[in-house]
Amino acid sequence: MSATPERLDRLIAALDPDEAGDIGEPIREAVRAVPRHLFIPPVGLVVEEEGAPYLIDRDADPGTWWDTVYSRSIIVTQLNDGATELRGLRGDSTSSASAPSTVADLLNHLQPGPGHRILEVGTGTGWTAALLSHLVGDHGEVTSVEVDPQVAGQAAKNLAAAGVRARLLVGDGALGCSDGEPYDRVHVTCGVRDIPYAWVEQCRPGGVIVLPWHPGYGTSHALRLEVQEDGTAVGRVVGYAGYMMMRSQRPEAGEEPPPGQERRHYRSALDPRALDQLGAGVDLAIGALTGLRSHTSEGADEDGPYVRTWVSDPDDTRSWAVVTWRPGSADHGVQQVGERPVWDEVLRAYARWVSWGEPHWQRYGITVAPGGQSIWLDTPERVLSSAGACTDQHTCHG
Known part of the structure; x- marks a missing residue:
């Protein structure tokens, strides 16, 4: 052959x-x-x-x-x-x-x-x-x-x-x-x-x-x-381009917190699946504004099928949250661990993206300089900051 x-x-x-x-x-x-x-x-x-x-x-x-x-x-x-x-x-x-x-x-x-x-x-x-x-x-x-x-x-x-x-x-x-x-x-x-x-x-x-x-x-x-x-x-x-991570930048494995960490349980109105369904524009906004990482998994347990979104601080593995969607639920269970309220930050970043008019992924760019990299919206002058703001509020909202 x-x-x-x-x-x-x-x-x-x-x-x-x-x-x-x-x-x-x-x-x-x-x-x-x-x-x-x-x-x-x-x-x-x-x-x-x-x-x-x-x-x-x-x-x-x-x-x-x-x-x-x-x-x-x-x-x-x-x-x-x-x-x-x-x-x-x-x-x-x-x-x-x-x-x-x-x-x-x-x-x-x-x-x-x-x-x-x-x-x-x-x-x-x-x-x-x-x-x-x-x-x-x-x-x-x-x-x-x-x-x-x-x-x-x-x-x-x-x-x-x-x-x-x-x-x-x-x-x-x-x-x-x-x-x-x-x-x-x-x-x-x-x-x-x-x-x-x-x-x-x-x-x-x-x-x-x-x-x-x-x-x-x-x-x-x-x-x-x-x-x-x-x-x-x-x-x-x-x-889009999905590739295996460079070895020196691989995230640490594991989703569970160290033993003994307190878990805070509450409910969230935002369906975690919605963030995936809204496309890469919201992903880029949340990533730029929070610096957090995430992944989503599907499965089933004794309570039935679920979709789980994990969110974590890449610099502090003790701070993370998991949000679980189940069929028929009006709201969704959240477990949050660590000092940083990561899921709350995701919600705030999502709201800011909506307030900007839900910009598409094609409007985002990046500048790489000796001191690091910055993510921007529409033009390099309109940088998104980790503090949750944009340096040009008029453009970010338009």
């Missing part, structure tokens, strides 16, 4: 505008030219949005393996930093072959071109590095940094098998690679909450940085930044 024309056509079809924006012809051509199957292990784990995860095995069931490789599927290649075998089916996904539509979408925002010098943060399987190498051509250069030596070693073998020359380094991608600067583009393939200023320093003025940005509250976003002459990088949220 092989990458037949039909399979390639199916992969290209997965990049259509309905899925990933208006993908340019150079990126489509690169996807055709760089065989994805050379970057997929013989055994991979497929994790869909719905349904149980399942294995694909090239030797046991080659048809399914080939069809999956040339589809829109995400294929997990590592669990628990390599400590758990894929055949166990359970564990934290720590490396993968990303969905082709998401890869193409980020490359489309990056706009790499012939002769560009590219810094890639997160080599993974090496497929994106190969696509970048194809796009920059013989006169360009791709430097890719991978934190996991095992992942980096396999990527080097994959790239060699594909006949691709790229500079591969093992290290902390948050530091970039200063001896290759200035870069024309910085391409990031892991989720980032706090954007390292090193990437801005190492990119030329006018250069572009594209990354999956996960501010912590709600969903993840694709962010496109342009480096300015003054040493800052400024840009907007341009879409």
Whole structure:
């Protein structure tokens, strides 16, 4: 079996505008030219949005393996930093072959071109590095940094098998690679909450940085930044991009407080599901105004089905809240722990977002400077502060 024309056509079809924006012809051509199957292990784990995860095995069931490789599927290649075998089916996904539509979408925002010098943060399987190498051509250069030596070693073998020359380094991608600067583009393939200023320093003025940005509250976003002459990088949220978090920025595991902490119980009128249903605009506002993180889970217990939203202070794991929705309830149970009233802050931030006219996610942007990053609404001058205000009240309310 092989990458037949039909399979390639199916992969290209997965990049259509309905899925990933208006993908340019150079990126489509690169996807055709760089065989994805050379970057997929013989055994991979497929994790869909719905349904149980399942294995694909090239030797046991080659048809399914080939069809999956040339589809829109995400294929997990590592669990628990390599400590758990894929055949166990359970564990934290720590490396993968990303969905082709998401890869193409980020490359489309990056706009790499012939002769560009590219810094890639997160080599993974090496497929994106190969696509970048194809796009920059013989006169360009791709430097890719991978934190996991095992992942980096396999990527080097994959790239060699594909006949691709790229500079591969093992290290902390948050530091970039200063001896290759200035870069024309910085391409990031892991989720980032706090954007390292090193990437801005190492990119030329006018250069572009594209990354999956996960501010912590709600969903993840694709962010496109342009480096300015003054040493800052400024840009907007341009879409959705869900990636595994950079290892140095992973949130601490666990949802339960330390033993002995007092839990305060009360009821909330706001359905916690509503915040998910309202879209990313409210997520961005709550994240900017509070700095909190969240996640939502579904399940059932002796009292029936539920949806739970967990909210926590990333700098103080002793402060968190969980809000539980159950069918038929007029209000919803809240357990709050710690000195910081995190759910009350969420409610205040939600009310402020409503007072601004419920701005869409496309109106948000971010500025990265030597002293840190700031989230803004509409223009870089209208910064949202952690105190729950906007520096330009007229615009934020309009």
